[in-house]
Amino acid sequence: MKAIILSAGQGKRLLPLTETRPKCLLPLGGLTLLEWQLRALWANGFDDVTVVVGFAAESVEEMLHGLALPGMRVRALFNPFFSVADNIGSCYVALSEMTGDFLLVNGDTVFEPAVLARLLAQATAPVTVTIDRKAQYDADDMKVCLDGGRRLRAIGKTLHLDSVDGESIGMLLFRGDGGARFARSLQEVLREPDGPRRWYLSAIDRLAQAGDGVEVVSIEGLHWGEVDFPADAERARRLVEGWLESGRFERGRTP
Numbered sequence: 001m002k003a004i005i006l007s008a009g010q011g012k013r014l015l016p017l018t019e020t021r022p023k024c025l026l027p028l029g030g031l032t033l034l035e036w037q038l039r040a041l042w043a044n045g046f047d048d049v050t051v052v053v054g055f056a057a058e059s060v061e062e063m064l065h066g067l068a069l070p071g072m073r074v075r076a077l078f079n080p081f082f083s084v085a086d087n088i089g090s091c092y093v094a095l096s097e098m099t100g101d102f103l104l105v106n107g108d109t110v111f112e113p114a115v116l117a118r119l120l121a122q123a124t125a126p127v128t129v130t131i132d133r134k135a136q137y138d139a140d141d142m143k144v145c146l147d148g149g150r151r152l153r154a155i156g157k158t159l160h161l162d163s164v165d166g167e168s169i170g171m172l173l174f175r176g177d178g179g180a181r182f183a184r185s186l187q188e189v190l191r192e193p194d195g196p197r198r199w200y201l202s203a204i205d206r207l208a209q210a211g212d213g214v215e216v217v218s219i220e221g222l223h224w225g226e227v228d229f230p231a232d233a234e235r236a237r238r239l240v241e242g243w244l245e246s247g248r249f250e251r252g253r254t255p
Contacts, residue, residue: 054082
């Protein structure tokens, strides 16, 4: 199965940590953030990974060249719009990769293999958004609203807190014609005046509000983290070090 990782951004909110290297190359417990992602994918049997790069692309490509994960093909795809468009630009560059079944992952989400294993086991819709739940949500959370079950009604950072049922962790699974639906919606959003400056999840929100086959899988109880600010990087470092100490990162590994 194949995956696409969106790793083109610098991560300016992490400065000075990302002054010369992109967010995906932040060191966390002896590996980079991107390496943790790739190892979690490898542990779940993914064998074809495209990493969309942009800021300091050569550094990412160099790291990928030295990667040793048997049976996994990893290649970089350059996004020339990384400095002028949001992550919707990286998705546009990767449209040709969005065929068949595939996983789409934000480049700033670190997760244990069990997160992906649960998503793969429980997803049944053409488009599945991976979510988690917590007691309170803030303005930076990518919030979701559900229909009372697993069907997604809306997704975005500005949803009214009274309607919020969880947050997206930045991991989506597409099966069947789900990728084609997403690609069409993505191109519709890009045609709007502010399209290039919007998140790619605007295209998922459009599908959800049209009732077009979008559901969620919750990974409550499992370990993951989003890295946007220096404090997030420290929390992620402690998280992965805990995995190493406990052997938790091996959970979900396939032979």
